[in-house]
Amino acid sequence: MTEADFAFLRDYLKKRSGLALGPEKRYLVESRLSPVCRRFNLATLSDLVGTLRLSREGPLERAVVEAMTTNETFFFRDRVPFDLFRDVLLPRAIAARGATRRLRIWSAAASTGQEPYSLAMLVHEAAAQLAGWQIEIVGTDLSTEVLEKARLGLYSHFEVQRGLPVQLLVKHFTQVGEQWRISPKLAGMVSYRPLNLLQPFEHLGQFDIVYCRNVLIYFDAPTKADVLERIAKALAPDGAVLLGAAETVIGLTEALVPDGQHRGLYRQGATHRAAAPQRLAAGF
Amino acid sequence: MRTGLVVDDSAVIRKVARRILETLDFSVRDAEDGQKALALCAEEMPAVVLLDWNMPNMDGYDVLRHLRQLPGGDRPKVLFCTTENDIGAIARALRAGADEYIMKPFDREIMMAKLDQVGFTVRLPEHA
Numbered sequence: 218m219t220e221a222d223f224a225f226l227r228d229y230l231k232k233r234s235g236l237a238l239g240p241e242k243r244y245l246v247e248s249r250l251s252p253v254c255r256r257f258n259l260a261t262l263s264d265l266v267g268t269l270r271l272s273r274e275g276p277l278e279r280a281v282v283e284a285m286t287t288n289e290t291f292f293f294r295d296r297v298p299f300d301l302f303r304d305v306l307l308p309r310a311i312a313a314r315g316a317t318r319r320l321r322i323w324s325a326a327a328s329t330g331q332e333p334y335s336l337a338m339l340v341h342e343a344a345a346q347l348a349g350w351q352i353e354i355v356g357t358d359l360s361t362e363v364l365e366k367a368r369l370g371l372y373s374h375f376e377v378q379r380g381l382p383v384q385l386l387v388k389h390f391t392q393v394g395e396q397w398r399i400s401p402k403l404a405g406m407v408s409y410r411p412l413n414l415l416q417p418f419e420h421l422g423q424f425d426i427v428y429c430r431n432v433l434i435y436f437d438a439p440t441k442a443d444v445l446e447r448i449a450k451a452l453a454p455d456g457a458v459l460l461g462a463a464e465t466v467i468g469l470t471e472a473l474v475p476d477g478q479h480r481g482l483y484r485q486g487a488t489h490r491a492a493a494p495q496r497l498a499a500g501f
Numbered sequence: 502m503r504t505g506l507v508v509d510d511s512a513v514i515r516k517v518a519r520r521i522l523e524t525l526d527f528s529v530r531d532a533e534d535g536q537k538a539l540a541l542c543a544e545e546m547p548a549v550v551l552l553d554w555n556m557p558n559m560d561g562y563d564v565l566r567h568l569r570q571l572p573g574g575d576r577p578k579v580l581f582c583t584t585e586n587d588i589g590a591i592a593r594a595l596r597a598g599a600d601e602y603i604m605k606p607f608d609r610e611i612m613m614a615k616l617d618q619v620g621f622t623v624r625l626p627e628h629a
Contacts, residue, residue, distance in 0.1 A: 291614075296617075378603065378611045378615070379611065380618075382601070383595065383599075387588060392587060392588050
């Protein structure tokens with residue numbers, strides 16, 4: 218790949234997905250885009266770049282963006298965020314939303330569904346306290362391809378063994394040949410929508426809990442700040458945002474501030490909160 | 502050092518599992534059948550047992566039942582390890598007292614995930 222091709226791809230991906238690629242990512246670009254070349258019968262990466270220069274939105278353009286932005290995921294990834302959901306966020310939400318009995322959760326980089334389904338399993342474990350509640354988990358991702366897999370809810374042996382306790386496998390999955398399908402009950406709790414975080418997302422409505430993990434790391438600072446500020450706007454005044462272990466709001470925006478006790482957990486900042494139209498008395 | 506026991510009638514699986522556990526800082530013994538496994542447990546109870554389901558003479562289910570009746574036999578975390586991956590077999594293993602289930606073929610990453618799930622801190626050494 219020539220310098221010019223790499224520079225074009227960096228610029229192209231930045232505009233379409235916000236992905237900020239440093240010069241050290243050259244190898245990543247080559248390894249992720251070579252299979253795309255083969256799929257579209259393009260002999261070299263230079264041919265791929267040449268085609269991208271000439272064409273508008275289409276299957277090739279989508280494939281390039283998806284190949285570069287699809288990230289690894291597994292059930293209960295990193296464990297701590299899910300312990301936090303079970304032990305802190307869900308009990309707080311149950312206390313704060315007792316009147317409306319309505320809870321909306323957003324998994325902002327849902328990928329192939331493991332994160333939203335992990336959250337759904339934890340909601341299910343608290344079913345006794347949530348009888349009569351309306352719980353909605355919205356999973357979004359830039360890639361329509363991964364969302365298709367998420368909707369199917371079918372996972373390989375390898376995927377169900379990574380992070381998923383066997384008791385939950387037995388409880389929530391059925392075997393379909395060599396694969397495992399998530400139960401209709403859990404699947405029914407999650408809805409999936411394609412979304413580019415660089416585009417407006419007001420249409421998704423307001424959320425009580427937002428999981429936005431391991432996606433901001435790919436953006437440059439101004440893009441991170443923009444996305445975080447818009448997430449803060451989509452958050453209920455007493456809601457919570459959880460970011461990935463390597464992500465922070467510090468130095469980027471004051472729209473979200475750390476929830477002192479818990480690493481990775483954020484709430485609306487004071488200035489932002491004062492501007493919010495309504496605030497619930499019982500915060501969580 | 503924490504201790505592990507690999508029980509499998511396949512020498513290849515024993516070798517692979519043993520090597521993985523050793524890189525994760527376990528001191529490992531192995532047994533090719535249930536009787537030998539139970540004898541080793543009676544001698545010194547391991548912290549974790551990787552137990553094959555399908556073995557001649559005494560299968561994994563029987564080994565587990567006997568193990569849990571030994572003094573201190575409730576302590577080891579038992580990971581069932583087999584190619585049998587139907588949900589009935591998994592449920593039966595859990596009822597018999599298994600803590601986790603590993604489907605073959607497995608690799609170090611899966612083994613690490615399962616050990617983590619049953620409460621072991623697993624970190625790859627720098628050189629691994």
